[in-house]
Amino acid sequence: MSLLPTLIKACYFLAALLFILGLKRMSSPRTARGGIVWAGVGMLLAVLATFFLPDMHNRSLIVAAVLIGVSAAWWTGRRVAMTAxxxxxxxxxxxxxxxxxxxxxxxxxxxxxxxxxxxxxxxxxxxxxxxxxxxxxxxxxxxxxxxxxxxxxxxxxxxxxxxxxxxxxxxxxxxxxxxxxxxxxxxxxxxxxxxxxxxxxxxxxxxxxxxxxxxxxxxxxxxxxxxxxxxxxxxxxxxxxxxxxxxxxxxxxxxxxxxxxxxxxxxxxxxxxxxxxxxxxxxxxxxxxxxxGSFGAAAGGDAQTIDGAQKPVDAGDAAVMMAYAERVVIVPGYGLAVAQAQHKVWEFAQLLIKRGVKVKFAIHPVAGRMPGHMNVLLAEAGVPYDLIADMDEINPEFPATDVALVIGANDVVNPLAKTDPASPIYGMPILDVSAAKHVIVIKRGKGTGFAGIENALFYADNTRMLYGDGQAAAGQLVNELKSLDD
Structure with a gap:
């Protein structure tokens, strides 16, 4: 029995190592899955070791609570959509x-x-x-x-x-x-x-x-x-x-x-x-x-007036623009997640790459609803990691980009963050999509983003709006691109 406290502490030490090593592996998309498993094993080891503490009481209640918690987590983890x-x-x-x-x-x-x-x-x-x-x-x-x-x-x-x-x-x-x-x-x-x-x-x-x-x-x-x-x-x-x-x-x-x-x-x-x-x-x-602070609150003053109108484009014209472009940057946002369009978008990107177009995906640090949300979606679709660029890396490339394809992103590409001190998002670093030669935005309608403000990018002279569900619009682009090769 004298060895028991030592064994328990040894298990805790091993669990701590697994936590740290697991977190380290989570820092890279290539090893993140293994890191989660390592950390999970560490937690399992720590929980099991705790049951053998000499002064532990009510073990039956603890087991019941663990079973309820694990069952609920397993059920929700399997059923909750990626968007949620x-x-x-x-x-x-x-x-x-x-x-x-x-x-x-x-x-x-x-x-x-x-x-x-x-x-x-x-x-x-x-x-x-x-x-x-x-x-x-x-x-x-x-x-x-x-x-x-x-x-x-x-x-x-x-x-x-x-x-x-x-x-x-x-x-x-x-x-x-x-x-x-x-x-x-x-x-x-x-x-x-x-x-x-x-x-x-x-x-x-x-x-x-x-x-x-x-x-x-x-x-x-x-x-x-x-x-x-x-x-x-x-x-x-x-x-x-x-x-x-x-x-x-x-x-x-x-x-x-x-x-x-x-x-x-x-x-x-x-x-x-x-x-x-x-x-x-x-x-x-x-x-x-x-x-x-009051997050998302406006800095004060009158908001800038957005001139112009949103200009629609059909899927055929949008596909032609990108098919004959040299560089295309795809900017995914929460709308892509809602439409579950990541697989169709990657299929479209693959068709562009086969035609010799240089394609990259641009990710804002706070794209989606939590850090890493877009990275997980793209990884799920099979997008190679070397095609995914973060904001600081991709922003200098937008002026040399022929077409920027925005799918469901709103606030993270809004130029008002740089130009309107009265905007709730003023001062927030954004993806400089507006600097591209042409911008195509896939969007359900003319509504505002999660911050509840208009996006000046949608009214810019170099922007065209492809209205519709993200997955359906991406599917139309795929079909149009395939028809060019028939």
Missing amino acids: MPQMVALYNGMGGGAAAAIGAVELIGYARALGLLHVVPDTSPLQPESWAINGLPPLLSPVELSLGVLGALIGTVSFSGSLVAFAKLQGWMDKRFVFPGQRVVNILLLAAAVVVGVVLASGHVSGPMIALFFVLALLFGLLMTLPIGGADMPVVISLYNAFTGLAVSFEGFVLGNEAMIIAGMVVGAAGTLLTQLMAKAMNRSIGNVLF
Whole structure:
């Protein structure tokens, strides 16, 4: 039996290595699938090792919970469409934050119950020489453990409620933005109040009403911090709450003395923080603005008037333009995902390549509804990685591009981000599609994008609109291109 704690810690160490190596492999599309498997094996190992902890109780309930969670994840993972993957990520991330918050709540409630008991004896355990055991209950938390438990509960609760709002917005159940006068002040006051109550709890003054007030304030702050966020900034929100959840799990892991939780949480928190910084840079926003600003809000003033009209083109003319072009850049967006047009678009690209046309795919860092969304769709269709270029790489090539084909992208190609200070997306780096010699946009209709603003690109002199469903329009282009060779 003396070997058991050592074996458990060895399993946790191996699981941590698999987490880190798996995350490293996820950095490349070529090895990402294997990285996910490695990390999954690490998590399975950590869960199994936890069942053998000497002081583990209620194993039957834990097994039941694991089976329910795995079944739900398997079912949703198989049935949820790729277009709904961002909201599923937001929902699952919220569940992780909620789990960390629940751990903090249980620890605080246990601490309050322990303080109400009279019989207090020193705990002589060599693992916690300065702690106290009370009538068989777990030892009282040390001041550091109590502080980290409160901090993890605060962060996890904010991530939970904020992620649920993000899910509702992405699912279309809620308006994209909700703003009221003085909202920023209210948010700051809510956060300050939650921190003050948290400090009181961390100082050892734990009671039922204080715990309830703490979680209510944290929940409200998470809700109100996310409500004013516009759809164009949702990728930043998802990565931010991902970092929050990781940190919360790590802090609660310290409270529980669970090395696997500490390391896994830190890895997720660090990765989420770096991703948030990259996304904020891609949106031209500071981290402070991400935390406390009203995302997607206009900078103020009157919006620019867009002159001209949208000019339609039929599939035959569009196919001819690209068939005899030297360079074509294809820009996919969320509309491509909705139409599930990635396979038809890749078929069309292959036909162009056979004709000697140089084809590339351009990906904006926040294309779609979350980072990497478009990359996953293109990889699913079999597009080679060397044909996919990011924004910084492809932007200098647009002036030498004969035709830029935009499919379902809107805000990430909108020139107003550079020209209109009153635009909600002003200052956001964009794909310089308007610099191409000709632009063809496949779009269902004349509606606005997720940010809810008009796109000046659609009215430009060098732009033609091919209206219709993305998959159907791509299929027409394929047929027209094939007919040129008959």
